Amino acid sequence: METYKCIECGKEFSRREVFTGHDLILCCECIRETTVKNQLMKKGLIAATVYCKIYAENFPTTIDGNIISGQELYDFLIDSCGCTEMEGDLNIWYIGSNEKHGCLMLNDRIWEWGWGDSSFITVLEFIQYAYEFEALTFDQLNDLIEKIIEGHKIGGMYHIDSYLELKSDGRERDWVNPERNWKQISKKFFSNVLTSINQKIGTVMTSSLPNAKCVAIMGSKKKEIKDE
Numbered sequence: 169m170e171t172y173k174c175i176e177c178g179k180e181f182s183r184r185e186v187f188t189g190h191d192l193i194l195c196c197e198c199i200r201e202t203t204v205k206n207q208l209m210k211k212g213l214i215a216a217t218v219y220c221k222i223y224a225e226n227f228p229t230t231i232d233g234n235i236i237s238g239q240e241l242y243d244f245l246i247d248s249c250g251c252t253e254m255e256g257d258l259n260i261w262y263i264g265s266n267e268k269h270g271c272l273m274l275n276d277r278i279w280e281w282g283w284g285d286s287s288f289i290t291v292l293e294f295i296q297y298a299y300e301f302e303a304l305t306f307d308q309l310n311d312l313i314e315k316i317i318e319g320h321k322i323g324g325m326y327h328i329d330s331y332l333e334l335k336s337d338g339r340e341r342d343w344v345n346p347e348r349n350w351k352q353i354s355k356k357f358f359s360n361v362l363t364s365i366n367q368k369i370g371t372v373m374t375s376s377l378p379n380a381k382c383v384a385i386m387g388s389k390k391k392e393i394k395d396e
Contacts, residue, residue, distance in 0.1 A: 220270030238303030
């Protein structure tokens with residue numbers, strides 16, 4: 169079995185026990201050390217895993233125990249998964265709405281869920297943590313929040329294809345989420361989003377639910393996020 173030598177502690181590990189990329193090899197233990205995380209941050213890098221089980225393992229395994237840049241993470245999340253007839257089925261939508269299990273890992277934090285427990289709130293916490301490590305820019309963070317809100321409006325992953333058909337005709341505003349109790353779910357979701365952002369990254373958001381028009385403010389930058 170091939171082994172990988174951690175550049176920090178010098179020990180050898182299997183591939184599943186290390187993060188690799190950008191000419192670096194770091195074991196799972198060393199990646200949790202503050203000094204190592206800070207060294208990566210100075211280089212604009214993070215250690216990450218992004219996985220969820222959809223269909224017969226159709227989710228791309230591009231980020232699976234890898235050391236990547238924030239741009240690589242952003243590009244992966246907004247890339248098409250390729251599981252629908254229409255292009256544009258974003259990876260980030262499947263992470264938040266898959267019906268099976270999955271795992272997100274970023275440096276020293278892990279988010280795991282079982283069958284039926286996927287959530288866009290989990291995805292939100294993940295990208296916020298990436299932002300805290302300066303892996304994502306403010307504009308990238310806001311764009312991903314918009315994608316999360318769009319994915320939430322779609323509903324479950326099995327509705328993505330139908331939504332994209334409407335969107336391709338410029339009629340995404342006509343989309344009606346088929347989930348039961350949608351209004352109650354939506355209110356709770358946006359309440360959680362606002363609370364999470366306000367508490368974790370110091371962003372002030374205001375909202376008039378259920379038709380939320382959120383204004384995210386950080387420093388002198390402003391970004392409108394609409395749920396229409």
